[in-house]
Amino acid sequence: MDALTVHRLHFAFTAVFHYLFPQLTMGLALLLVILKTQALRTGKECYNHAARFWGRIFGINFAMGVVTGIPMEFQFGTNWALFSRASGGVIGQTLAMEGVFSFFLESSFLGAFLFGEKRLGPRLHWLSAFLVFLGAWLSGFFIIATNAWMQHPVGYQLLPDGRFALTSFWALLLNQWAWWQYLHTMTASVVTASVVMAALGAFYLLTRQHLEYGRMFVAMGVTAGLIASCLMVFPTGDAQGRNIASNQPVTLAAMEGLFTDERGAPLMLIGQPNMSEKKLDNAIYLPRVLSFLTFRRWKAEVKGLDAFPQDTWPDNVPLLYFAYHIMAGLGTIFVAVLALAAYMLWRGRLYDTPLMLWALMLLAPFPYIATTAGWMTAEVGRQPWLVYGLMRTAVGSSVEVSAGNAMFTLIGFAGMYSMLAVLFLFLLYLEVQRGPEAAADEHGAAGGSGSALAAD
Numbered sequence: 071m072d073a074l075t076v077h078r079l080h081f082a083f084t085a086v087f088h089y090l091f092p093q094l095t096m097g098l099a100l101l102l103v104i105l106k107t108q109a110l111r112t113g114k115e116c117y118n119h120a121a122r123f124w125g126r127i128f129g130i131n132f133a134m135g136v137v138t139g140i141p142m143e144f145q146f147g148t149n150w151a152l153f154s155r156a157s158g159g160v161i162g163q164t165l166a167m168e169g170v171f172s173f174f175l176e177s178s179f180l181g182a183f184l185f186g187e188k189r190l191g192p193r194l195h196w197l198s199a200f201l202v203f204l205g206a207w208l209s210g211f212f213i214i215a216t217n218a219w220m221q222h223p224v225g226y227q228l229l230p231d232g233r234f235a236l237t238s239f240w241a242l243l244l245n246q247w248a249w250w251q252y253l254h255t256m257t258a259s260v261v262t263a264s265v266v267m268a269a270l271g272a273f274y275l276l277t278r279q280h281l282e283y284g285r286m287f288v289a290m291g292v293t294a295g296l297i298a299s300c301l302m303v304f305p306t307g308d309a310q311g312r313n314i315a316s317n318q319p320v321t322l323a324a325m326e327g328l329f330t331d332e333r334g335a336p337l338m339l340i341g342q343p344n345m346s347e348k349k350l351d352n353a354i355y356l357p358r359v360l361s362f363l364t365f366r367r368w369k370a371e372v373k374g375l376d377a378f379p380q381d382t383w384p385d386n387v388p389l390l391y392f393a394y395h396i397m398a399g400l401g402t403i404f405v406a407v408l409a410l411a412a413y414m415l416w417r418g419r420l421y422d423t424p425l426m427l428w429a430l431m432l433l434a435p436f437p438y439i440a441t442t443a444g445w446m447t448a449e450v451g452r453q454p455w456l457v458y459g460l461m462r463t464a465v466g467s468s469v470e471v472s473a474g475n476a477m478f479t480l481i482g483f484a485g486m487y488s489m490l491a492v493l494f495l496f497l498l499y500l501e502v503q504r505g506p507e508a509a510a511d512e513h514g515a516a517g518g519s520g521s522a523l524a525a526d
Contacts (some may be wrong), residue, residue, distance in 0.1 A: 076476040077149045077467045082449075083342060083480060084142050085488050086442055091135035093277065093441050098128050098209050099203035101294060102183075106196045118187075120286060122198070123506035124267070125184055128202075128496050132180060136492065141483070152457050153466030160226055160236045161216045162186045166245075168212035176205025210259070211252050218248035220457050221448070222317050234457070251448075254306035258444065261404060262437035264295030268411070269434035270502065283506040285421055288430065292415055296408040303401055304517040308363065314451070315364045319457065320378040321451040324387045325394040327353075327362055328374045334358040335372035336393075343388045346493055348376070385453040385463075393446035400440035407433060482513025 102121055109117035143165070146154045187195045220227075225241025225259040226234045236242060268291025274284030315322045322328075327343050327350040328335060337359035341350040361370040375383055384390050405427060414420040420427075452458055456466040 071473055071477070073469075073471065073473040073476060074397075074464060074467050076473045077471070078155065078463070079477055080149055080211075080480045080483070081142070081145055084138065084145065084483060085445070085516055087491075088135065088138040088142060088408065089441065089445065090438060091131045091138065092206075092210070093438070094266060095131045096206045096262070097259035097298075098124060098131070099199075099206040100129065101263055101290065102199050103196075103203045104290070104294070106199045110192055110196055113428045115246075116282065116286065120283060120506050122187070122499070123283075123508070125367075126501055127498065129180065129184055130501070132177070134494050136177075137490065138487065141151065149468055149471060150456075150466055151468040151470075154464070156232055156461060157220075157234050157457060160219060160234050163236060163239065164212045164216040164219075168209050168216075172205050172209030172212055174205075176209060178200055193497065207256060210256055211248075214252040215243055215245065216249055216253055217448070218245045220455075221251070221452055222227045222247035222313075222462055223457050228460075234460075244476060250306060250309040250313055254302060254310045255352055255444075257302040258437070258441050259307055260298035261295055261302060262441065264291045264298060265404070265408075265430075265433050265437050267291035268295060269431045273502075274505070275421060276424060276427050276431065280505045280507055288411075288427075289415060289460045292408055292420070292430070295404070296412045299401065299404040299408055303405060307398075307401070309468045312364060315372075317453065319373050320375065320382055321390075322364070322385060323373055323375045323378070324384045324390050325447065326372075326453060327387075327391050328360075330374040330376050330443060331371055332374065333361070333371045334369045335360040335364075337363065340395075344389050345387060357484065358468045371481065372412040382454070384451055386450055390447060393443045393450060397440050398442040400436050400443070404437070404440070425466055469502060484495065 080250045102124055105117050105121040105124065109115070109121065146158075160475055179198045182190065182198040183195065183202055186198065190198060219242060222245060223234075224245050225236060225238035227237045229235050271284045271287025271289075271291060274280045275288065311322075314325070326335075327338050327341055329348040329350070334357065336353075336355035336357050338350060339354045339356065341353035341355075344351045358368045362368050364370065364372060375387070411420060411426055411430060413422060414426055454462050454464070454465045
């Protein structure tokens with residue numbers, strides 16, 4: 071295995087593991103604001119207790135996100151030194167802003183939220199929750215703006231020594247790719263947090279513990295999750311798909327397994343890319359739907375892979391195809407399951423239907439799979455470029471770091487991250503076992519919260 075492949079595996083491993091945590095914290099930040107808003111609006115302490123409970127889970131995820139995220143910053147210099155040297159004058163702007171403005175804002179006010187409730191009072195405590203949310207979502211934006219420049223470079227100039235210089239800071243921040251990618255990513259994070267909340271609520275109801283809070287978590291998770299799932303499909307997913315069609319048409323062809331140009335191109339539901347014969351085996355499709363979704367015309371022509379030089383094709387077309395279809399398929403399932411759960415919630419039957427509660431509980435890992443597949447779609451689809459159309463992946467890695475050195479550190483990271491995963495699951499288990507009523511007991515209001523919930 072050559073050094074470039076190991077560098078790519080190294081970054082892929084750390085990025086995938088790291089993103090298991092921010093996607094929950096970014097989505098949960100919004101749900102915490104909603105819980106604190108409900109506490110202010112209704113005056114019911116049960117919402118404060120729920121916010122304290124999820125705040126502790128937020129804190130555990132945030133800590134894990136920090137520990138696993140910092141090595142990624144160093145990898146730009148250790149594994150991808152040539153890329154960092156060439157593009158640091160551009161992406162360094164957004165990465166620095168993410169650290170200085172967003173990360174410190176989020177971490178500072180998270181401390182106030184977790185430990186300062188009695189001193190701050192209800193309104194200032196709500197403000198601390200809002201500032202945690204603002205910091206988390208700003209952090210997400212600056213990271214997405216960095217990635218968006220690599221996908222669709224704007225506002226730059228190529229210097230004689232091969233480095234990129236930023237010519238327009240606002241072009242970097244207002245990149246059309248960044249905004250739709252950002253909205254799609256953030257709605258996906260809300261789906262993750264909502265499904266996790268609903269799943270835990272379903273677990274409590276099925277095991278007959280913390281029943282009042284279980285109902286609250288299920289109701290809030292299903293409602294927020296359905297709204298976010300629908301927004302994830304349209305308009306954010308649709309607009310991002312059209313971004314790809316306009317700026318990376320070869321990526322769209324690979325995502326859809328489209329090998330030749332087609333007028334009235336079908337939307338592939340199932341199939342397996344056959345790279346030797348350049349066709350899709352066992353295809354099940356919806357006629358003309360891809361043309362309509364892409365260009366809003368049923369008979370529009372969609373370019374196939376054969377329309378582009380083969381050295382510009384994504385490196386691994388089958389992996390890209392399957393990653394995209396896993397993401398899209400799970401997104402459809404989220405809409406269907408949460409819509410059915412919302413209907414049963416509206417009819418007052420959800421809490422007493424074990425089969426639906428089991429479905430919600432077992433749904434918990436699938437948003438993580440969907441977002442991982444989504445990022446694989448974005449990153450594998452950009453290949454063979456580090457900066458699309460400008461810098462190939464093959465020339466961006468660190469030439470003085472051998473395959474053996476990179477593999478050694480990859481194995482070391484895998485071992486350390488495995489231990490961190492065990493620690494994370496253990497801490498999460500303790501919080502779930504303590505339950506939200508522990509927050510009520512800590513504030514001497516367990517009985518009052520129960521009566522408030524019963525009246526809700």
